Amino acid sequence: xxxxxxxxxxxxxxxxxxxxxxxxxxxxxxxxxxxxxxxxxxxxxxxxxxxxxxxxxxxxxxxxxxxxxxxxxxxxxxxxxxxxxxxxxxxxxxxxxxxxxxxxxxxxxxxxxxxxxxxxxxxxxxxxxxxxxxxxxxxxxxxxxxxxxxxxxxxxxxxxxxxxxxxxxxxxxxxxxxxxxxxxxxxxxxxxxxxxxxxxxxxxxxxxxxxxxxxxxxxxxxxxxxxxxxxxxxxxxxxxxxxxxxxxxxxxxxxxxxxxxxxxxxxxxxxxxxxxxxxxxxxxxxxxxxxxxxxxxxxxxxxxxxxxxxxxxxxxxxxxxxxxxxx
Numbered sequence: 360x361x362x363x364x365x366x367x368x369x370x371x372x373x374x375x376x377x378x379x380x381x382x383x384x385x386x387x388x389x390x391x392x393x394x395x396x397x398x399x400x401x402x403x404x405x406x407x408x409x410x411x412x413x414x415x416x417x418x419x420x421x422x423x424x425x426x427x428x429x430x431x432x433x434x435x436x437x438x439x440x441x442x443x444x445x446x447x448x449x450x451x452x453x454x455x456x457x458x459x460x461x462x463x464x465x466x467x468x469x470x471x472x473x474x475x476x477x478x479x480x481x482x483x484x485x486x487x488x489x490x491x492x493x494x495x496x497x498x499x500x501x502x503x504x505x506x507x508x509x510x511x512x513x514x515x516x517x518x519x520x521x522x523x524x525x526x527x528x529x530x531x532x533x534x535x536x537x538x539x540x541x542x543x544x545x546x547x548x549x550x551x552x553x554x555x556x557x558x559x560x561x562x563x564x565x566x567x568x569x570x571x572x573x574x575x576x577x578x579x580x581x582x583x584x585x586x587x588x589x590x591x592x593x594x595x596x597x598x599x600x601x602x603x604x605x606x607x608x609x610x611x612x613x614x615x616x617x618x619x620x621x622x623x624x625x626x627x628x629x630x631x632x633x634x635x636x637x638x639x640x641x642x643x644x645x646x647x648x649x650x651x652x653x654x655x656x657x658x659x660x661x662x663x664x665x666x667x668x669x670x671x672x673x674x675x676x677x678x679x680x681x682x683x684x685x686x
Contacts, residue, residue, distance in 0.1 A: 389429035450483035
């Protein structure tokens with residue numbers, strides 16, 4: 360089983376049936392007392408688990424990356440997987456906990472390869488009052504100018520498709536975007552923004568059965584760079600979505616360390632992998648579209664057991680739901 364760890368100041372959300380990734384701070388030198396204690400924590404994790412999967416925000420890479428590279432080198436281990444994710448804080452916390460949920464059922468290399476694909480089946484973004492200082496999502500000149508108009512509001516999405524939408528009475532949310540598979544759940548964190556828009560406009564647009572507000576993450580202001588915002592993440596509460604992702608994530612042995620992985624760069628040894636053709640059955644992740652509902656009676660494609668085993672997947676099914684059903 361793999362130990363999943365999330366570095367930096369990204370608290371847990373408490374939505375995954377008693378399962379959560381371990382959290383660790385990262386704002387210190389590897390040779391400080393805190394840094395040496397962190398390395399010992401990694402060593403302890405490797406003694407107790409077959410591997411450690413360490414995640415950190417790709418938009419804050421210096422401190423976390425330095426700590427992890429030092430730990431890998433000093434411990435002389437090839438079982439520490441390092442995966443940066445370019446996600447806002449709420450989505451990053453959710454994905455880390457989803458990976459921890461899947462850890463008992465998926466082998467280390469396949470689990471690390473799932474990390475970026477999980478970002479494709481969630482909807483992460485924020486309501487913001489201005490995009491003039493936004494750096495993490497590309498913003499057009501028109502949106503910058505509109506930020507100076509009193510009363511302007513914007514919906515910024517980081518995944519599955521990054522973009523900026525100016526909120527109007529006629530179009531409070533963009534139409535035609537992908538939504539999470541049912542049952543859809545929304546988590547939100549308010550920082551002086553319009554919580555009613557998330558609850559009354561975004562929630563119904565995503566088909567959410569519940570909208571739950573959580574504490575504002577400490578790194579939210581740094582990511583969104585707005586005076587007022589409401590960060591949100593929408594995801595499916597059905598673990599079948601995760602099972603389908605596992606079955607459709609192709610993995611092949613790393614050309615250096617031999618770990619089956621499905622990323623361009625091996626997260627265990629950093630070796631660049633050769634480009635491989637995508638096999639049939641590894642289609643884009645399951646997600647619902649408002650304009651094209653799934654046909655009843657047609658099961659989703661499933662990879663054969665032998666193919667799944669070669670990809671490093673254990674076929675033991677996880678529980679049916681990730682989170683308790685809403686009251």
